[in-house]
Amino acid sequence: MGALMVIFSLQPKQRRKPTDSVEDELELSAVRHRPEGLGQLEAQTRFSRKELQILYRGFKNECPSGIVNEETFKDIYAQFFPQGDASTYAHFLFNAFDTDHNGSVSFEDFVMGLSILLRGTIQEKLKWAFNLYDINKDGYITKEEMLDIMKAIYDMMGKCTYPVLKEETPRQHVEVFFQKMDKNKDGVVTIDEFIDCCQNDENIMRSMHLFENVL
Amino acid sequence: MAAGVAAWLPFARAAAIGWMPVAGAPMPAPPRDKRKGQDGLLLLNVSGTRFQTWRTTLERYPDTLLGSSEKDFFFHEESREYFFDRDPDIFRHILNFYRTGKLHYPRQECISAYDEELAFFGIIPEIIGDCCYEEYKDRRRENAERLQDDEEMDGEGGGGGGGGDGPPVKLTAREYLWRAFENPHTSTLALVFYYVTGFFIAVSVMANVVETVPCGAPAGRADKEEVSCGDRYALAFFCLDTACVMIFTVEYLLRLAAAPSRYKFAKSVMSVIDVVAIMPYYIGLVMTDNDQVSGAFVTLRVFRVFRIFKFSRHSAGLRILGYTLKSCASELGFLLFSLTMAIIIFATVMFYAEKGSAASKFTSIPAAFWYTIVTMTTLGYGDMVPKTIVGKVFGSICSLSGVLVIALPVPVIVSNFSRIYHQSQRAEKRRAQRRSGSGENSARYMRSKQNGLPIDSLEEEAGQALVGKSASPPFESQHHHLLHCLEKTTNHEFVDEQTFQANCMEISVIKRSGSRTSSPSSSPSPPRGLGSCCSRRHRKKNGFGLPSANNQELSTIRIPERPVANSRSSLNAKLDETMPLKCDEAFGGPRMVSLAAPPPTSPEGDASSAAAPAYSRSNIVRVSAL
Numbered sequence: 001m002g003a004l005m006v007i008f009s010l011q012p013k014q015r016r017k018p019t020d021s022v023e024d025e026l027e028l029s030a031v032r033h034r035p036e037g038l039g040q041l042e043a044q045t046r047f048s049r050k051e052l053q054i055l056y057r058g059f060k061n062e063c064p065s066g067i068v069n070e071e072t073f074k075d076i077y078a079q080f081f082p083q084g085d086a087s088t089y090a091h092f093l094f095n096a097f098d099t100d101h102n103g104s105v106s107f108e109d110f111v112m113g114l115s116i117l118l119r120g121t122i123q124e125k126l127k128w129a130f131n132l133y134d135i136n137k138d139g140y141i142t143k144e145e146m147l148d149i150m151k152a153i154y155d156m157m158g159k160c161t162y163p164v165l166k167e168e169t170p171r172q173h174v175e176v177f178f179q180k181m182d183k184n185k186d187g188v189v190t191i192d193e194f195i196d197c198c199q200n201d202e203n204i205m206r207s208m209h210l211f212e213n214v215l
Numbered sequence: 216m217a218a219g220v221a222a223w224l225p226f227a228r229a230a231a232i233g234w235m236p237v238a239g240a241p242m243p244a245p246p247r248d249k250r251k252g253q254d255g256l257l258l259l260n261v262s263g264t265r266f267q268t269w270r271t272t273l274e275r276y277p278d279t280l281l282g283s284s285e286k287d288f289f290f291h292e293e294s295r296e297y298f299f300d301r302d303p304d305i306f307r308h309i310l311n312f313y314r315t316g317k318l319h320y321p322r323q324e325c326i327s328a329y330d331e332e333l334a335f336f337g338i339i340p341e342i343i344g345d346c347c348y349e350e351y352k353d354r355r356r357e358n359a360e361r362l363q364d365d366e367e368m369d370g371e372g373g374g375g376g377g378g379g380d381g382p383p384v385k386l387t388a389r390e391y392l393w394r395a396f397e398n399p400h401t402s403t404l405a406l407v408f409y410y411v412t413g414f415f416i417a418v419s420v421m422a423n424v425v426e427t428v429p430c431g432a433p434a435g436r437a438d439k440e441e442v443s444c445g446d447r448y449a450l451a452f453f454c455l456d457t458a459c460v461m462i463f464t465v466e467y468l469l470r471l472a473a474a475p476s477r478y479k480f481a482k483s484v485m486s487v488i489d490v491v492a493i494m495p496y497y498i499g500l501v502m503t504d505n506d507q508v509s510g511a512f513v514t515l516r517v518f519r520v521f522r523i524f525k526f527s528r529h530s531a532g533l534r535i536l537g538y539t540l541k542s543c544a545s546e547l548g549f550l551l552f553s554l555t556m557a558i559i560i561f562a563t564v565m566f567y568a569e570k571g572s573a574a575s576k577f578t579s580i581p582a583a584f585w586y587t588i589v590t591m592t593t594l595g596y597g598d599m600v601p602k603t604i605v606g607k608v609f610g611s612i613c614s615l616s617g618v619l620v621i622a623l624p625v626p627v628i629v630s631n632f633s634r635i636y637h638q639s640q641r642a643e644k645r646r647a648q649r650r651s652g653s654g655e656n657s658a659r660y661m662r663s664k665q666n667g668l669p670i671d672s673l674e675e676e677a678g679q680a681l682v683g684k685s686a687s688p689p690f691e692s693q694h695h696h697l698l699h700c701l702e703k704t705t706n707h708e709f710v711d712e713q714t715f716q717a718n719c720m721e722i723s724v725i726k727r728s729g730s731r732t733s734s735p736s737s738s739p740s741p742p743r744g745l746g747s748c749c750s751r752r753h754r755k756k757n758g759f760g761l762p763s764a765n766n767q768e769l770s771t772i773r774i775p776e777r778p779v780a781n782s783r784s785s786l787n788a789k790l791d792e793t794m795p796l797k798c799d800e801a802f803g804g805p806r807m808v809s810l811a812a813p814p815p816t817s818p819e820g821d822a823s824s825a826a827a828p829a830y831s832r833s834n835i836v837r838v839s840a841l
Contacts, residue, residue: 054254057269058222080227080697083709093230110226117229125232132233153234154705160715161707173705177237198236207235207242210700214225214693 033066035107044108045115052111059107067104070094084158092152096132118214125208126195140188146174221275221690228693231700238704246692258296259310264303265296272313275690279337281313305332312338320347326354365642392473409529412466416525419459423519426452460496463489463522485528492522535639539632543624550624554591557620561587561613568606575602586610591617 035041041052063072070091077090097105097113116124131137135145150170157165181189181197198204235242257273259266259281276282291298299306305324309332312318320329320343333340343351386394395405426445445452467489474480495515527533540547562583569577576599577583586599590613601610702708710718 055225058225062222076223077227080224080694081701093233096233114226114229117232118225126236129233129236133236150237153237153701154707156701157705157707157709160710160712161705162710162714162718163707164715164718165707169705169707173237173239176239181236194236203238203241204235207238207700208232210235210242210245211228211232213245214228 033106035066041108041111045111046119047111047115055111055114056107059110067106068110069104073105081156081158083160084156086156088148088152088155092132092135092149095135096128118211122199122205122208123195126198127191130191130194140190141194142188143174143178146177146189147171150174150177221271224690224693224697228697231697234700234704238700239706240703242703243696243699245696259306260291260294260296260298261301261303261306262299264306266306266310268310268313275313275316276338277690281309281336283337285337301335302328302332305329309333309336309338312342317344318342318347319344320351320354322350326351326358330355361638389473390475392469393475396470396473408466412462413526413529415459415462416522418455419463420520420523422452422455422459423516423522456496459522460493463493463525467493485525488521488524488527491518492525495519531639531643532636535632535636539628539635542635543628543631546624546627550621553620553623557591557613557616558584558587561591561609561616564609565601565606565613568603568609569601572602572606577601577606587613590614592621593617 035056038049038052041047042049045052047055060066062076068076073094074087074090077086077093080086094105095101097109099109099112113128116128120128130141133141133146133149135148147170150173154165154170154173159165178187178189180201181193183193183197198208254269254271256267257270259268273281273286280286286297289297289299305321305328308319308321318338318340330340340351394401395408399405399409427443429441430444430447431441467486470486470489471477471480480486495518498515527537562580565586566577566580566583569575569583577586583599586601589596589599590610593614595614601607698709
């Protein structure tokens, strides 16, 4: 473990990737990204040293180059949901994790995201979820955005479901969602409406605590 | 990339929080992670070579020895390590499998040693990565062929040399006779018979040959015409021939009587040769000295030369040659075909080239065939030679190409012959060894090897059962919890292909009957205890379905044990499901989730669906082949 600490602290530099995705592919194979030091990450996230080590070991094993690009993300997610098509949802998820929008998820992004999801307060988790739904990150969730997200989630179920998935099921689900969330009926959901509504809903509150012991 | 899946699972589960605000229904409880904080380094001591790895690395594949609690049997208390008395070089590859998820086959290792190690550690060889799979399969096939040959040799020689070992088998006279014929070394009588027949074959062939030698004019004939010895000493030769044929006939009849399967024996090549060898004599006896048929009779005598083929029973080399030619049939066929093509082409060319010259021997294309063959095989008799310049040019091209065409398939035949010959030599040596007294040991060893196999398979089964009864691999249960959360979010459930098809059909039936047309709603509707008989039957039928054996890694099967009247959608001729599902059962371990790897086949799936009913607490037990 001491060696790991030494290695981690010896590599303070990060390399930023250009936003061009083609060059990304080329550079991915050539350049290796090293994360910030273990101490820094420990300060920035709510994980302990040991947890960060475990996380990094898994991450590095899968992505020796140190970063994940969207294709890999989609592949990984597809393996968890083989019956359906997880690529759209993985795309939205990727955008949610890629906080600096440089087209790739580094270990820091990954761990920050996980820290919020697993160890964050309810507010933070809800804010993260809102960020996920808000595709264009303008602060409002419109019905179209929600429909996209809903379709992506339903896509993951695949075709063989019971009861059989109908075309209007995602749309109906969106209607239900908006009915619940959109208090002032202006057709969009703002972050405050969202957080308020979720905090009043017992089911959602309970389920937010669900994955706290994942790591 | 099963290792990868396990590594990303925490991330996928965390990301599931994104569904929570959308879900209308409460989420199921997560599986209890029983072993928190148990990640640590394990020390594996394999015959002195120490390997270390994380505990979680090994637990990626819980249906193997190292991934399950089976390794506790090898835990050495004093040194606090797991000790395995196995080959460390091969173990390196096995451990790498856990680390990288890919199993490689090292070329320098012996295939059977490798297979044994894999079997010991409970890893199925089918998951060998693409990079090494070809090599592995080739080596395996080679080994299997060699084993098969050995078994055949054993079967032949074991009967001869292993007579001292196992319990004395009482042979009937027929079996004894057959064995004496097939293995002349079994008894002195058989050996004597073997040599006598050999001698008579030689005598008969020599007689046929000498018969035709001119012997000088017989005394008392005026015209001083030379006759062959056969005509001069006709009676002597006839007596000799009779004697030989007697012996051959007796031998053939005895073999036919002793053969375990007479029909098979009669069909075999050797018996055909036997028949052909003795037939001319009998036909000659039957036929009178008729002028018309005597010509045909003379032709029949040619068949007497086939007696020489009877020597193949006495000579292994001859048999090998015959076997080689048989196995190289395709190469020989190709050789023949290409030669024929070339002959026709060149004969045509030569004919037209020599057409102009006077007194040309190339009178027709078939006549030119003879020239072409003689030239292509570089014989060059010289009875037909081209006279024109053009003819000579093409003639030289013909002879050059002949060399090439013939030289091409020959090395293939040669290599085949050499391989078969060496194999048979090896078998001969081993047979000689066994006869000389080490037969007992090797036979006992063979028997113990055979006995060992059932024990190995028993071990594996026991191991699987062991895994089946132990706690579920946490990775599996967590993954199922994740899927279950998705189901709850969308208010739809995963079903397997068959159920889905059946559902579609039922829906269309119901729609047609017009009983129910309400669309599925996502809110729970009042319970309907409508279990129509066909739906119940339908349910039960799909209850114990096997996982679909296609490349889909996940197929969920529902086994409803106790239906609860809490239907979800009103399009519900089916029985209602939806109850607190508990995804905590075990089955045949994680599969290779990577889409590229060859999928494991359903024997493991069978074991899993058998284990599923044991968990009767859950109302719907999901058996997934992940």
